[in-house]
Amino acid sequence: MKYLIYLSFCFFVFAGCSKKDPLDLMPTSAIIEGYDSEMISTFSDKTIEVKVKHTLLDTSYSNNLAAFDIHAIIKDDDSLTFNWFFDNRSVINPAYRKAWKSEQWVKGSSISIDVSKLSGTIPVTVDIKFNKDGTVKKRTAKAILKQSFEKYDLFDYNFGMSRAEILKILRDSKGLSSMDVLEVSPKAITAMIKGFGTWDYGMHFGFIDNKLTSISEFGHRTGSVDEPSPYEFNNLLKRFNSPQTFKEVYNPVTKKNESTPSIPYSWGYNGIKFTVDYRDFEVQLNKTMKFRAITYEKLL
Numbered sequence: 001m002k003y004l005i006y007l008s009f010c011f012f013v014f015a016g017c018s019k020k021d022p023l024d025l026m027p028t029s030a031i032i033e034g035y036d037s038e039m040i041s042t043f044s045d046k047t048i049e050v051k052v053k054h055t056l057l058d059t060s061y062s063n064n065l066a067a068f069d070i071h072a073i074i075k076d077d078d079s080l081t082f083n084w085f086f087d088n089r090s091v092i093n094p095a096y097r098k099a100w101k102s103e104q105w106v107k108g109s110s111i112s113i114d115v116s117k118l119s120g121t122i123p124v125t126v127d128i129k130f131n132k133d134g135t136v137k138k139r140t141a142k143a144i145l146k147q148s149f150e151k152y153d154l155f156d157y158n159f160g161m162s163r164a165e166i167l168k169i170l171r172d173s174k175g176l177s178s179m180d181v182l183e184v185s186p187k188a189i190t191a192m193i194k195g196f197g198t199w200d201y202g203m204h205f206g207f208i209d210n211k212l213t214s215i216s217e218f219g220h221r222t223g224s225v226d227e228p229s230p231y232e233f234n235n236l237l238k239r240f241n242s243p244q245t246f247k248e249v250y251n252p253v254t255k256k257n258e259s260t261p262s263i264p265y266s267w268g269y270n271g272i273k274f275t276v277d278y279r280d281f282e283v284q285l286n287k288t289m290k291f292r293a294i295t296y297e298k299l300l
Contacts, residue, residue, distance in 0.1 A: 032073070039073040040128065041108075043139040049146045050115060056153050056271045057240065061116040066143045068124055071097075071108025081129040082109035086143070087122045119145050154215060154272065157205075159298045161212045163189065166205050184282045186210075192283065202291070204281055213298075218281055218291035236294055237276070241269045263292075273297045 035041050051062045072080060084091035091111050098107045109126070122143040129136045153159050156169055163186075170176045170191050182190045189205040206214035217236070234245040244265065264277030275295045280288040 041071045045142040047144040053150045064116040065112045066115045067112045069110035078132040080107045083127040085125040216293045216295040218293040273299045
């Protein structure tokens with residue numbers, strides 16, 4: 001009987017231990033890899049190099065997000081509140097997440113800030129409040145912002161580039177295969193570029209004496225010969241300050257909707273000559289198709 005009572009006592013002792021929070025079983029001096037002694041993940045400085053690209057038409061930025069995240073291991077009956085500050089200003093709507101990992105609750109938060117037009121060293125602070133007892137732990141780091149600059153006439157190209165330079169950009173930087181790039185002649189290269197959804201678009205590069213003199217953009221739907229509607233084409237025209245945009249107008253004589261204005265027509269803007277027209281483009285070897293296109297040339 002005493003033996004049975006002893007076994008019953010041991011069973012309840014071990015059963016009670018198995019229900020304890022994992023953090024209660026961990027020595028207070030234990031440090032998990034990637035966490036400090038307060039069970040908060042490492043929070044350190046980051047260097048972000050923003051790439052700035054200037055063209056005759058606009059300025060664009062890439063690698064322009066400063067992303068920071070932090071997480072902490074908490075007990076079953078606790079929760080956390082994160083308050084972020086970037087450049088000493090409160091960050092609104094940071095991201096949150098909570099996961100059960102390796103027999104422990106891990107809760108985290110992250111921010112992603114557009115730093116396109118910032119420079120220098122920016123302080124980043126996060127206050128982590130353990131809601132059960134109200135304790136607040138502060139972590140600080142720095143966003144070290146640098147900028148690198150590239151300058152082009154248009155998109156990723158400069159007028160005067162050789163055929164070899166254009167082919168290298170298309171194949172290396174744009175990742176186009178030999179199936180996507182058609183060397184039409186010594187005076188022309190056509191590239192088919194995958195767009196969003198069912199839309200692709202083509203780029204035609206014109207050369208004189210092995211120097212780039214013109215770039216044309218034209219579009220079509222995958223698997224068909226349909227071109228962008230006038231309304232879709234207008235997005236390009238508005239971006240480039242066109243004095244005219246396309247409209248569908250009913251012609252009572254032909255009894256059909258016709259687009260206006262008549263083309264071709266041209267205008268100049270920021271050192272670029274724009275021409276809108278219908279042109280034949282070689283989209284496959286020995287196969288041409290006519291598209292509404294916009295052509296860019298450098299104003300002399």
